[in-house]
Amino acid sequence: MTQHTRAKSEAFTPSGQIQFGVFFQGVNSGAIWKAAESGSQTDFESFRRIAQTAERGLFAAFFLGEGLRLREHLGRPHALDVAGRPDAQTMLAALASVTRNIGLVATQNTTYNDPADLAHRLASLDLISGGRAAWNIVTTDNAWTGANFRRGGYLDHADRYRHAEAFVETAKRIWDSWENPDGPARRVLHRGRHYTVDVTPRLPPSGQYRPVLFQAGDSPDGRNFAARQADVIFAAHPKFDDAVEFRKDLVQRSVAAGRGANAVQIMPASEFILAPTAAEAAEKKEWVRSLQIGPQQAIAYLEQFWGRELSNYDPDGPLPDIDPVVEETSETRGSGFHGAKARQLADQWRAEAKDKGLSIRQFVISKTARIDATFTGSYTSVADQLTEYARVGAVDGFNISPWLIPAGLDDIVNHLVPELQERGVYPTEYRGSTLREHLGLETPGRTADEAVEVAGA
Numbered sequence: 001m002t003q004h005t006r007a008k009s010e011a012f013t014p015s016g017q018i019q020f021g022v023f024f025q026g027v028n029s030g031a032i033w034k035a036a037e038s039g040s041q042t043d044f045e046s047f048r049r050i051a052q053t054a055e056r057g058l059f060a061a062f063f064l065g066e067g068l069r070l071r072e073h074l075g076r077p078h079a080l081d082v083a084g085r086p087d088a089q090t091m092l093a094a095l096a097s098v099t100r101n102i103g104l105v106a107t108q109n110t111t112y113n114d115p116a117d118l119a120h121r122l123a124s125l126d127l128i129s130g131g132r133a134a135w136n137i138v139t140t141d142n143a144w145t146g147a148n149f150r151r152g153g154y155l156d157h158a159d160r161y162r163h164a165e166a167f168v169e170t171a172k173r174i175w176d177s178w179e180n181p182d183g184p185a186r187r188v189l190h191r192g193r194h195y196t197v198d199v200t201p202r203l204p205p206s207g208q209y210r211p212v213l214f215q216a217g218d219s220p221d222g223r224n225f226a227a228r229q230a231d232v233i234f235a236a237h238p239k240f241d242d243a244v245e246f247r248k249d250l251v252q253r254s255v256a257a258g259r260g261a262n263a264v265q266i267m268p269a270s271e272f273i274l275a276p277t278a279a280e281a282a283e284k285k286e287w288v289r290s291l292q293i294g295p296q297q298a299i300a301y302l303e304q305f306w307g308r309e310l311s312n313y314d315p316d317g318p319l320p321d322i323d324p325v326v327e328e329t330s331e332t333r334g335s336g337f338h339g340a341k342a343r344q345l346a347d348q349w350r351a352e353a354k355d356k357g358l359s360i361r362q363f364v365i366s367k368t369a370r371i372d373a374t375f376t377g378s379y380t381s382v383a384d385q386l387t388e389y390a391r392v393g394a395v396d397g398f399n400i401s402p403w404l405i406p407a408g409l410d411d412i413v414n415h416l417v418p419e420l421q422e423r424g425v426y427p428t429e430y431r432g433s434t435l436r437e438h439l440g441l442e443t444p445g446r447t448a449d450e451a452v453e454v455a456g457a
């Protein structure tokens with residue numbers, strides 16, 4: 001346990017600090033690879049540079065999302081998806097050897113993995129990195145991913161979380177079953193509706209005991225799951241009022257789960273577009289957006305929704321006058337579209353674009369911009385804003401998607417971090433050598449059980 005950990009309490013106490021993580025999507029990562037100097041998303045060198053830049057900025061974590069399958073529509077891979085990125089755990093193991101402190105977070109789903117295998121792989125990353133591994137637990141909400149796997153399809157939402165909970169409980173018991181150096185590992189038995197596991201763990205605990213657990217998922221079930229199981233939430237609520245509300249909600253849930261008000265940290269997804277002055281930052285934002293949504297991407301975005309070829313429409317002209325061929329969009333088109341009444345939305349969008357005088361491209365930029373997640377402004381004004389987050393404890397940090405590789409992170413490390421340090425809300429050195437120490441998380445208690453059988457799920 002470190003001196004920074006907070007005692008278990010029903011009252012929430014802000015840490016007064018902000019941490020940063022850097023996040024990469026698995027597939028469909030927009031436009032961040034577009035500059036000549038970006039390199040390639042399959043090239044280790046690109047990731048090495050980013051991880052080392054983040055470490056220079058004392059970031060707590062380097063974070064990889066997971067996309068297990070490219071989306072398709074009209075029989076082709078989706079033009080917005082980035083084809084390929086090496087597997088997260090392989091990439092993170094390689095990065096462990098060229099970094100010293102930064103945490104290494106692998107997003108891995110509970111729906112298509114098996115607990116004994118994934119627990120072993122994550123324990124391996126944790127040992128290889130000297131106690132810097134974390135698992136971002138997701139259930140993965142799309143049917144197209146399921147088509148990749150033996151089990152096919154995908155589970156109902158509630159089932160996905162029951163399945164996830166049984167999975168995580170089993171993984172925790174596996175990590176928890178190593179006796180002292182000379183002793184034998186305890187056998188872990190789990191017989192439930194979703195898994196049957198009979199395993200003797202093969203690896204000892206790491207320097208941080210076991211991987212840190214992040215969770216990404218926002219529904220009530222997802223939040224309750226996080227309140228019971230996670231150390232950190234990768235949240236979707238970065239804007240101030242929303243973040244404060246989310247914190248309140250999470251505090252209630254984690255108190256109700258018996259873990260106290262301070263058990264779960266919050267790091268929302270975010271994007272920072274910064275410059276010396278507000279005017280320059282606004283100009284930069286225009287440039288970033290036009291880079292993120294090029295003409296082809298604008299058309300492809302509408303095609304997802306229209307369900308038909310729109311390549312003969314001018315991206316700089318008005319929205320298509322023909323109607324979508326789909327009535328209601330399906331899970332295969334992306335969660336943002338699921339269940340949308342296509343025709344109704346097309347009418348609405350055409351009216352909105354006409355009203356605002358927007359071309360297809362301008363309209364798509366307005367729809368896809370991570371408006372809620374974007375902080376745009378001068379280094380000093382954004383630093384002031386984040387200082388207020390730290391003061392009230394709205395969040396514990398931000399998980400940042402750089403908008404451009406490699407320049408997107410440089411502004412943050414070179415200019416924002418020093419401003420935050422001056423304000424006393426950002427670390428001036430790594431607190432220890434493990435991710436758990438950087439985040440000020442308690443070392444989990446070890447269960448006293450002998451061989452355990454988990455009932456229920």
Ligand SMILES: Cc1cc2nc3c(=O)[nH]c(=O)nc-3n(C[C@H](O)[C@H](O)[C@H](O)COP(=O)(O)O)c2cc1C
Nearest residue numbers: 065066107138139140141216217218219222234236
């Ligand atoms: C900020 C954030 C990041 C996420 N990243 C991923 C990801 O990389 N891969 C993935 O399969 N799902 C990802 N998810 C979605 C999860 O699969 C999540 O389980 C899904 O949204 C369903 O849970 P929910 O209904 O509780 O939100 C993410 C969700 C959030 C909120």
